[in-house]
Amino acid sequence: MAGHDNIFAAPIDKIGDFTFDERVAEVFPDMIQRSVPGYSNIISAIGMLAERFAKPHSKVYDLGCSLGAATLSMRRHIQQEGCEIIAVDNSSAMVERCRLHVNAYRSDTPVQVVEADIRDIEISDASVVVLNFTLQFLAPDDRQTLLEKIYAGLRPGGILILSEKYIFDDERAHELLIDLHHDFKRANGYSELEISQKRSAIENVMLPDSIDTHKQRFEKIGFTSSEVWFQCFNFGSMFAIK
Numbered sequence: 035m036a037g038h039d040n041i042f043a044a045p046i047d048k049i050g051d052f053t054f055d056e057r058v059a060e061v062f063p064d065m066i067q068r069s070v071p072g073y074s075n076i077i078s079a080i081g082m083l084a085e086r087f088a089k090p091h092s093k094v095y096d097l098g099c100s101l102g103a104a105t106l107s108m109r110r111h112i113q114q115e116g117c118e119i120i121a122v123d124n125s126s127a128m129v130e131r132c133r134l135h136v137n138a139y140r141s142d143t144p145v146q147v148v149e150a151d152i153r154d155i156e157i158s159d160a161s162v163v164v165l166n167f168t169l170q171f172l173a174p175d176d177r178q179t180l181l182e183k184i185y186a187g188l189r190p191g192g193i194l195i196l197s198e199k200y201i202f203d204d205e206r207a208h209e210l211l212i213d214l215h216h217d218f219k220r221a222n223g224y225s226e227l228e229i230s231q232k233r234s235a236i237e238n239v240m241l242p243d244s245i246d247t248h249k250q251r252f253e254k255i256g257f258t259s260s261e262v263w264f265q266c267f268n269f270g271s272m273f274a275i276k
Contacts, residue, residue, distance in 0.1 A: 066100075068222035070167065071215065072266035076197055077166075079264065081107035083273065084162050087193040091116035092161035095184075097152040098168025099123045102132040102145075108162070109136075109143045117161075119145045122152050153180055157187030166197045166271075170240050177243075178251060185255045188276045194257070197264075197271035199242045211268040218267065248272055 066073055084107075088094055094112070096105045099121035109119055121136070123129050129149040136145045148155065153176055157163065163184050169177055184194055202208040245262060249272075252260040257274040264271040 068224065069219060071218050071269050072264060075266075076264055076271050077103050077107045079271070080104045080164055080166065080195055081111035083193060083195055084108035084164075085111035085113060087162050087191075088112045088114050088117050089161040089189065089192075090114045092189060092192075093117070093157075093159050094119045094162040094164075095157060095160055096121040096164045096166070097155075097184075098165060098171070099132055099147070100125075100128050102135045102147070104164050104166045105132070105145055106135065106139065108164070109139070109141050109145060112143050117143050119143060120148060120155075121145055122148045122150055122155055124149065124151045157184055160184075160188050161192045162195070163188060163192070164195045166195070167199070169196060170198050170242050174241055174243075178255075181251060182255055185257065185276060190276055192276045194274045194276075195271065196248065196274065198248070198269075199240070200265075200268050200270060201242045201244050202268070203244060203246075208268075214267045215269070242268075245270070245272070 070076075084094060088108070092114075094108055094117055096102070096108070096119060099105050100123060102121055105119055105121040112119075121132060123132065126149055129147055133147045136147060152168065153172070165184075169180070172180065181194075188194065202211065249260055252274040257276055260272060260274040262270055262272050
């Protein structure tokens with residue numbers, strides 16, 4: 035069973051960069067529910083979108099799958115014959131647990147859990163691709179390249195679902211949304227120390243984009259349609275259709 039997230043509860047002399055290691059994998063479901071507003075709504079709707087967009091005998095990718103929440107949601111909803119879900123993560127601790135979660139449920143839709151860097155894998159014959167809070171952890175220079183590869187591997191009419199933390203150009207709005215997010219975390223039992231230490235640890239590994247940056251990228255790559263379908267404070271999810 036997953037534990038309770040107290041990774042940043044005690045003072046840490048030297049806060050290193052955030053890593054998806056064994057400690058994080060152990061408490062990940064608790065951490066993400068208490069840290070990301072609307073996370074369970076996003077996971078549910080990813081399943082609904084997959085049901086709508088998955089095509090027979092196509093591939094569905096969950097890139098940066100962590101413990102497989104989006105994968106399992108899609109597998110519950112996909113009705114089409116011959117679909118295969120490919121779930122990819124570069125954390126061995128996450129992959130190990132993801133395989134256990136996937137194997138705990140029976141389904142007609144096979145899932146292949148792959149330990150790899152999402153920048154290295156081939157994407158082909160895809161009807162659905164999910165990047166659920168994953169792109170923001172890539173170096174900014176790698177984001178466009180990955181999205182171009184996804185676009186090339188998607189069938190016409192295929193969908194990319196991209197969930198991210200956002201930054202906002204209006205400084206007053208940006209600060210207010212950050213404060214509301216911190217209020218959300220306090221309401222979920224995180225202390226001031228945990229909030230400030232987690233923020234310090236994650237700042238070097240997560241550099242978010244604005245919604246406009248995402249939309250401009252999608253348009254430049256060639257997606258015909260894109261929009262924000264969910265937002266809560268400075269977190270949200272978008273779709274882009276080829």
